[in-house]
Amino acid sequence: MKQRQPPKLARKLFEWYCGQAKVNDLLGDLDEWFYLNQKNKSALAAKWLYWKQVLSLVFSYAVRRRKQQAKVSDFASSSFSVAILNNYFKIAARNLYKHKYFSIVNAVGLAIGMSVSLLLITLYVHVCTFDNFHAQKENIYRVITSHRTVDREWELALSPFSIAERLNSELVGIEKTVRINSSFSADVVSGNLNIPLQGYYTEPSFLQVFNYPLISGNPLSALQKPNSILLTETAARKLFNTTDVLGRTFEVTGQGNFEVAGVLLDPPKNSHMVFEALVSHSTLPPAEQTYSGDFKDWTEFGRQYVYVRVKDESATAGLEKYLAELSGEASKRAEAKIDFRLQALTDINPGRDLVAGLGQQWDTTGLIIFGVICLLILLPACFNYANISIARALKRSKEIGLRKTMGGLKNQIFFQFITETVVITLISLLGALIIFYFIRAEFQSMMVSGSMLDLSLTWKVSWAFFIFAMFTGLLAGFFPAMHFAGLNPIQALKSQGGKRSSKNRIRKGLTVFQFSLSLCFIIALILFSRQYQYTLNFDFGFQREGIVDVQLQDVKPEQFRNEFSKLASVSKMSMASHILGVSMTSAQVRSVDKNDSLDVAHIFIDQQYLDIFKLKLLAGKNFPNEIWQREKYIIVNEEFVKDFQLGTPTEAIGKLFSIGGKDVEIIGVMQNFNYRRISQKIGRFLFRMNPEEFVVANLNVNFLDTYGSLAQMESVWKTLEPEKKFEARFFDDEIRESYDFYETLLKLVGFLGLLALSISLLGLLGMVVYTSETKIKEVGIRKVMGASTPSIILLLSKDYLKLMLWATLFAIPVSTLVANNFLAAMQHYHVTLSFWDILLSLAILLGLGLATIASQTFKTASTNPAETLRAE
């Protein structure tokens, strides 16, 4: 009988499946069975049985177990000891020290990447401690309102006082309600200075529900009587230079005399309520104090806040049910869908983004956006670390090969490299802290309520930093550690280091991503700065230069006009209710003919206004120069004519409208101009005339000596109103200030861009240094064979140039798309990204990148080959 071979495919399958596992004996057994079966059975049956046995083994525990064992060296021990951890630290320290250059590049990169995140962590830790000092914080709730009409929806932190009244009288389980009206704002007359004072109107229960202790005064009676006031320590010092002020009185402009009923400790920085003074609720005008049964109580509740303290958790269900009933009642009266809900005190910060929040408000969405930005900065830094570490794996591969041969388990190697990364991130943490100290102040000045933030380093924050550094270490070290752990010991010892193109591709991808990000930041920076310039030079359609705005305060307009027109430097003067281009008011305007009404923005002005601001009339005329008795006329803009479908400007003249019950007639139609910020399109607008509304005088000035003229004005002011400060501003300064937002944005984008760019340049530097180092012998040989320095520089830089070009290809479409859409959504009048912007950003990026590359490649290319090749 002919000796047949067992089926090859089956054996191949088995061998492939078992891989490195030791299964020689099993293969022998299989062969022996095949030989035996061949003797007794047909060849086909023997083959069939061989297949069956192979499959049986493949699915057996025996092979699975052998495969597991094959992964581990015979010396392996999975036990863990402190000694080994010590060893890891020692090896890490030695390695970092040995490769100082790379350690510094890595540490600096990670430090930059972590710095912004430290800011976020401090901010978050602070925001989480908000209102944790109240004794029964878990039982305190705020009633908030969602208000929906057909076309608009508001989530308000406000709720009507009527709720508090109803809760007190109709519901059990409520311990206390607190009504707060946030509108107290006063000018305290003190000597010839006015000291501003800001605070809340509230009732005695405020001091029982919240934990704001009194230094002096009786908490039970302090907020009872009308015109009694509680001052914080700081406010007391501001007004009287002492905190011993119980019983003293002071005068508030327009609001009479107040008596100090007590002094409070300053509210802590983590209090969402921010006040200098608490004024008794009974001081409020009666109409604002209480529930009158009028439907207005349910619809007009600006600046009214209601806080509730319940007995315990169980009372909230009843409270919520009751609020739902009230919501129904309110919806009926207000012709809108109104929902009253509870918001736990501790959910206020960080919490939802509510309109008209009381005091400090930190909404979750904002924090999340900040977090994403932090990640965008942190991740590239981690990529860098991973990139450089994996690239340099070759140098470490002998060590790893040896460790594995001596029984190092995969997870032990992994742990070793993670330890190393954590060590370096902890070092970077120190660097990040230094950067953090520098940017903290700037950050606080950028935020609206930044000065109230407590961003100091507490134990809690330090712990958070430490944990964050560990986490960053894990993030940055994960891929390199996986790479090292997965090295094949034989290849590693041969110094072949597992050259796999897929990893190379990932590395290249990461570099491309980084440069794309940097390029996007540069483009954004250029775009924003152009938008800023564009805004400042924007043709608003009115005169901006040579106008000084003076706040009238309590001076009568006529008196002001008489005195100031005597000044030589003042050529013309007008009065208005708002500052053009910055602020305005609005009201419903009803067309008498057509009986439809629209919301229209407007400003009250006088006859000289159009002349001073050089506004052009298309038809009709200016307000008549007669003694004002009542409102008769309006001047509208082109949009107004269009929206009310009045035909041509000339046809619009004489049309009748009604504003707030007053009948007015269009006397003039003016050309469109940007009466509000250029982020919004020009809409319908009109001028009204009513001297009672004037708050600001616009002086057309012709200054030869700015300082002298202003001093002159101030002395005239002193004769009119000796007690108030003279407040004059240049009109174009006021316009510029209203666009401060751009400057902040510019700073922010610039700073983030700088971080992103420096991180990618550091990464590039690391990679270039590494390639130059490894290719130093190749360069030597090439030079000996006659290669020129430029050709070698090109050789070494070529790959990186390619990556940067790839990055450009990705970044340009993305940034063009995002920039144009984002700007268009944010700003109605905006610049568009031009070819030159892109070219400039590209030049910056490539310039910096090339400088980085060249700094290293030039050094390598110009070394004397005799030096590098001597050792061979």
Added chain:
Amino acid sequence: MKTYLGEFEELVLLTVASLGEEAYGVSIQQDIETRCKRTISIGALHSTITRLEEKGFLKSWLGGATQERGGRSKRYYEITQAGKKAVAESKNMRDELWSLSKVKLSLK
């Protein structure tokens, strides 16, 4: 119970013991198949052997390649002291139950 021996595990242990120095994969399987008149799968047998090795009842070494095996060596198995104890315990328990049986179990 100190150790648990499954029926098949006990069978394999005893077969290894009965084969003495000639206990390797193929011989164990042949012996069990002829003695018990049942076919067993090679995977199940080796899985059981592996488990017994893990429990420390069997030990193994490599040796003795033959032509039929394509020159691959055999893995020989031997019962360890712990293995002997385990089968002995199992036997003792059975003997005890046999002796205590109130029913006549012997079929002769």
